[in-house]
Amino acid sequence: MTPNLVTVFGGAGFIGRQVVRELAALGCRVRVACRDPEQALALKPAGDVGQITPIQANIRHEGSVRAAIRGADAVVNLVGILYESGNQRFQTVHEAGARRIAEAAKAEGISNFVQLSALGASSESTSLYARSKAAGEAAVRAVIPEAVVIRPSVVFGPQDDFVNRFASMMRIAPALPLVGGGHTKFQPVYVGDVADAILKVLTDSAQKGRTFELGGPTVYTFKEILELIMRETGRHVGLVPLPYDLAKVMGFFMELLPVPPMTRDQVELLKSDNVCSGNLPGLRDLGIEPKAAEIVLPTYVDIYRKGGRYSPVQPV
Ligand SMILES: NC(=O)c1ccc[n+]([C@@H]2O[C@H](COP(=O)([O-])OP(=O)(O)OC[C@H]3O[C@@H](n4cnc5c(N)ncnc54)[C@H](OP(=O)(O)O)[C@@H]3O)[C@@H](O)[C@H]2O)c1
The missing domain is CATH 3.40.50.720 (NAD(P)-binding Rossmann-like Domain)
Known part of the structure; x- marks a missing residue:
């Protein structure tokens, strides 16, 4: 059909x-x-x-x-x-x-x-x-x-907003914040x-x-995702825990930017884990074997290792 x-x-x-x-x-x-x-x-x-x-x-x-x-x-x-x-x-x-x-x-x-x-x-x-x-x-x-x-x-994948955004930040920032301590779980x-x-x-x-x-094959905390991106790009920045309340204050000011890197609503989202519940069907029920981030990331974050920067062109 x-x-x-x-x-x-x-x-x-x-x-x-x-x-x-x-x-x-x-x-x-x-x-x-x-x-x-x-x-x-x-x-x-x-x-x-x-x-x-x-x-x-x-x-x-x-x-x-x-x-x-x-x-x-x-x-x-x-x-x-x-x-x-x-x-x-x-x-x-x-x-x-x-x-x-x-x-x-x-x-x-x-x-x-x-x-x-x-x-x-x-x-x-x-x-x-x-x-x-x-x-x-x-x-x-x-x-x-x-x-x-x-x-x-x-x-995640080539031209994504998530991995590329943090990899770009790692090029210039000496440290990145771990909102709520970076314990929120994700399943990229x-x-x-x-x-x-x-x-x-x-x-x-x-x-x-x-x-x-x-969800992908692995559950990571937010901190573990940033560590993975650092490993794959060869960059090393400090990771500084940032309490939710303080992150919300930062979010308030960032919301004044045309493209806010963080909003108060996104801080709210980070208070809950973002992983599959196991109560609903997923990729394997559709016969799809989920690909690991460790396999795919090196195919598109290598540019940061070489000192390159992300350019949001739209590849075919
Ligand atoms: N990427 C993720 O990690 C992720 C995770 C969970 C769920 N999702 C969901 O998956 C969907 C696709 O995500 P994505 O990552 O592909 O997002 P994306 O790259 O931002 O694409 C969203 C598209 O929506 C268009 N759009 C926004 N407002 C519109 C409007 N009023 N009328 C028509 N088009 C409009 C945008 O075009 P303009 O250039 O015109 O704004 C953009 O092309 C979204 O519903 C998102 O919430 C994504």
């Missing part, structure tokens, strides 16, 4: 680029729906002539969402934000935007729908990000009960495994209506 035409919202983003490349390799036509279609142009060579089409869509605007979905067989929603700015609020993007896409999909008769959520999504969370992700899941399921929800832990998952999972659920009707938690 390979869909013919798939609309991927957020398809020019980090996970989206991998999903679009894999869908094209499978032979699907792909509409890459994003606010600035120029961001998706570099993806076109990943497909044949006319196979990958960037299309302008803002999930806060219904008309553009409907136009992006028209005629599609399946929809993947990868739109997400890490901090609020201007009209980009957690509620409007993660909840209202997801509902708008689901309603437009339903109007087109589409039930093959994948919603990217996040581990930790919960209506009980003290983090607005996590509550809005849970609200987005519920909004989509209320419209399309067959929708598949995917909750990854932190995702490889972007290729996340994309494989999305393709599996899109092409297997037996997965409809399920929720998956995606």
